[in-house]
Amino acid sequence: MTAKEHTPARYLPATSPALSTADQEALTDLYVRGTPTNTLRAYERDLLYITAWKTARFGSALDWPESEPTALAFLLDHARDLSDAPEEGIARQTAEALIMQGLRKSLTCPAPSTLDRRIASWLAFHRMKNLTSPFGTPQVKQARAKARRAAARPPAPKSTHPITRDILEQLLATCTGSRRDCRDRALLMLGWASGGRRRSELTGLRRADVSCREFDKKGLIWISLLETKTTAKGETPRLVLKGRAAQALVFWIEVGEIEDGPLFRPISKADHVLKRRLSPDAIYQIVKHRLKLAGLPEDYASPHGLRSGFLTQAALDGAPIQAAMRLSLHRSLAQAQKYYDDVDIAENPATDLLG
Missing domain, CATH: 1.10.443.10 (Intergrase catalytic core)
Structure with missing residues (x-):
């Protein structure tokens, strides 16, 4: 399967009236060829997750650009352990919906690296569409830094033991x-x-x-x-x-x-x-x-x-x-x-x- 087949058109560069059809196709091809295949796969997984989260949380599709309140809600939903959250709470219900879809493993707080990667993908999608991301606003940036520190944990080894x-x-x-x-x-x-x-x-x-x-x-x-x-x-x-x-x-x-x-x-x-x-x-x-x-x-x-x-x-x-x-x-x-x-x-x- 080629990198192009892995790439959802929804996050490729937005169509620009200033570009001809041929130039638009060339720009899209440039993004595909200039992005590592593993990154394209990660983009695809992250877009799927983010879209499912927004649908479960707000009952609506992603907005471009996304709003600051939505970005803050995403941070709050992924910066705490939801196991002790009220069962009727929207954050817990959203997480349970994602678990049912096989997109989230548990109600526990995801690893900071996972949250960072999904936010980085969301930022990249905005840049590809030539839009300003809500994750660049002062309040969201500060909340993200606090979330990273609050959820910090010792790095787990990628392999339990080295194969000496x-x-x-x-x-x-x-x-x-x-x-x-x-x-x-x-x-x-x-x-x-x-x-x-x-x-x-x-x-x-x-x-x-x-x-x-x-x-x-x-x-x-x-x-x-x-x-x-x-x-x-x-x-x-x-x-x-x-x-x-x-x-x-x-x-x-x-x-x-x-x-x-x-x-x-x-x-x-x-x-x-x-x-x-x-x-x-x-x-x-x-x-x-x-x-x-x-x-x-x-x-x-x-x-x-x-x-x-x-x-x-x-x-x-x-x-x-x-x-x-x-x-x-x-x-x-x-x-x-x-x-x-x-x-x-x-x-x-x-x-x-x-x-």
């Missing part, structure tokens, strides 16, 4: 001989050894992104990531894969007969390789399945554990953080440093002063 090398070896030991095993071995090893790849990066890889020209002589494979969370189109990073990880990937390409198209694909129950690419959720299911086969709890780690595990292992092995970041592609030193800090503090001699 010893855990990865346990997962790889469950990959024996089928095509599915070959695919999972290559996916896990590439995802870990190339710097801890995100799910979208793994599922987005294509055969053309993998160069095996130096494999026979040097045992090296070069991987091009066309677009990542921290890099843009035209800034394609090249990552190297070597040793067992490179061998596993080459073996998968041969066994799966991957000549072009997606690199990692679904496999049928009859062990046939399909043509379409894996979905990001499939990566989660693969990690969960391998954890179970390895005798570990299914919720021991998530796919992000490959990323956190790579950096944690780099710290344990004494690899310079700058070297690890060249593969992980972390843009923020402070973000990558967290994994090193967790290891360093346990090894800090000052922790043994009492004996």
Whole structure:
């Protein structure tokens, strides 16, 4: 499915009388091509949620521009735990309606990051329509800041545990001989050894992104990531894969007969390789399945554990953080440093002063 198919026309640039039909179509296409696919999907989900909330809360459709009272009501409805709110209250009734529609999980206060993202999307919709957003008014801005502070909570790790090398070896030991095993071995090893790849990066890889020209002589494979969370189109990073990880990937390409198209694909129950690419959720299911086969709890780690595990292992092995970041592609030193800090503090001699 293309980015254009994901994009509801309701939040694309508003039609302007000053533009010809061709120019209007070109402007719309520019917005689609200039916005990451994952952002377009988030816009779609947020627009659906916001529209359903306004309908349940006020019995009306969204206004463009939206009113300040509506923006304040949205903040108030999402900045508190509604479990103790009166059952006849409009805020609770609205939340229950959204839960019934599968758009909200519970009456508890949503995470501040979720509220921030939905507001950011709402702001973006106004900008695309060349309209002033109510979230920029002094009262709403102040209420938003207070809501963020009131709902602040310690950041939850994206993976319960990092998949360090010893855990990865346990997962790889469950990959024996089928095509599915070959695919999972290559996916896990590439995802870990190339710097801890995100799910979208793994599922987005294509055969053309993998160069095996130096494999026979040097045992090296070069991987091009066309677009990542921290890099843009035209800034394609090249990552190297070597040793067992490179061998596993080459073996998968041969066994799966991957000549072009997606690199990692679904496999049928009859062990046939399909043509379409894996979905990001499939990566989660693969990690969960391998954890179970390895005798570990299914919720021991998530796919992000490959990323956190790579950096944690780099710290344990004494690899310079700058070297690890060249593969992980972390843009923020402070973000990558967290994994090193967790290891360093346990090894800090000052922790043994009492004996």
